[in-house]
Amino acid sequence: MAETIRGLYMRGWAPATGGNYSHRKADGTIRISRSGINKARFLPSDFMTVNAYGVPMEAGSPQPSAETLLHCVVYRLFDAGVVLHVHTVANTVLSRHFTEKITFSGFELQKVFAGQTTHEAQIVLPVFANSQDMPALAKTIEAYYRSHECSSPGFLLSGHGLYAWGKTLEETERHLEAFEFLLACKLEMQKAGID
Ligand SMILES: [Zn+2]
Numbered sequence: 001m002a003e004t005i006r007g008l009y010m011r012g013w014a015p016a017t018g019g020n021y022s023h024r025k026a027d028g029t030i031r032i033s034r035s036g037i038n039k040a041r042f043l044p045s046d047f048m049t050v051n052a053y054g055v056p057m058e059a060g061s062p063q064p065s066a067e068t069l070l071h072c073v074v075y076r077l078f079d080a081g082v083v084l085h086v087h088t089v090a091n092t093v094l095s096r097h098f099t100e101k102i103t104f105s106g107f108e109l110q111k112v113f114a115g116q117t118t119h120e121a122q123i124v125l126p127v128f129a130n131s132q133d134m135p136a137l138a139k140t141i142e143a144y145y146r147s148h149e150c151s152s153p154g155f156l157l158s159g160h161g162l163y164a165w166g167k168t169l170e171e172t173e174r175h176l177e178a179f180e181f182l183l184a185c186k187l188e189m190q191k192a193g194i195d
Pocket of ligand 1: 019020067087160161
């Protein structure tokens with residue numbers, strides 16, 4: 001997973017120490033990236049363990065990522081094993097323009113999402129207003145999913161970035177790459193005035 005994170009940095013998806021990453025272990029504890037690490041040099045030792053509520057498990061632990069509570073919400077709501085969060089130009093620009101959701105239809109790549117068999121279906125990516133108050137933002141996100149039918153494995157934070165998840169690292173990478181491809185297409189279509 002550390003190698004995957006360094007790869008995301010190389011693609012320009014984690015500039016300036018941005019982004020955070022986690023996986024859930026069989027005992028329910030979460031291994032999450034520490035705060036402020038340059039992702040170009042991310043090592044396995046840059047993960048730390050928190051419980052299901054984001055509290056560090058080891059005494060004297062360094063600070064976990066500020067967004068740990070958002071990872072905890074995803075694990076609480078979904079049968080996910082891995083969460084990847086990236087800051088890209090396309091996801092940052094489009095999440096400022098679309099304030100509630102971005103809908104994709106007609107793209108062949110939609111089929112890579114679990115349960116999708118045709119490009120004719122719609123993929124909905126919810127957009128939440130960004131906040132520095134993580135407990136409040138976590139509550140907003142949890143409340144949304146508990147009251148909406150939304151099966152796509154990701155959401156955007158406005159002007160901030162994309163969260164994507166899946167059962168395994170491989171599945172989560174596939175979801176993340178598909179979302180970023182669709183967002184890049186959407187941005188190009190907006191620029192060309194054809195969307
Ligand atoms: Zn972030």
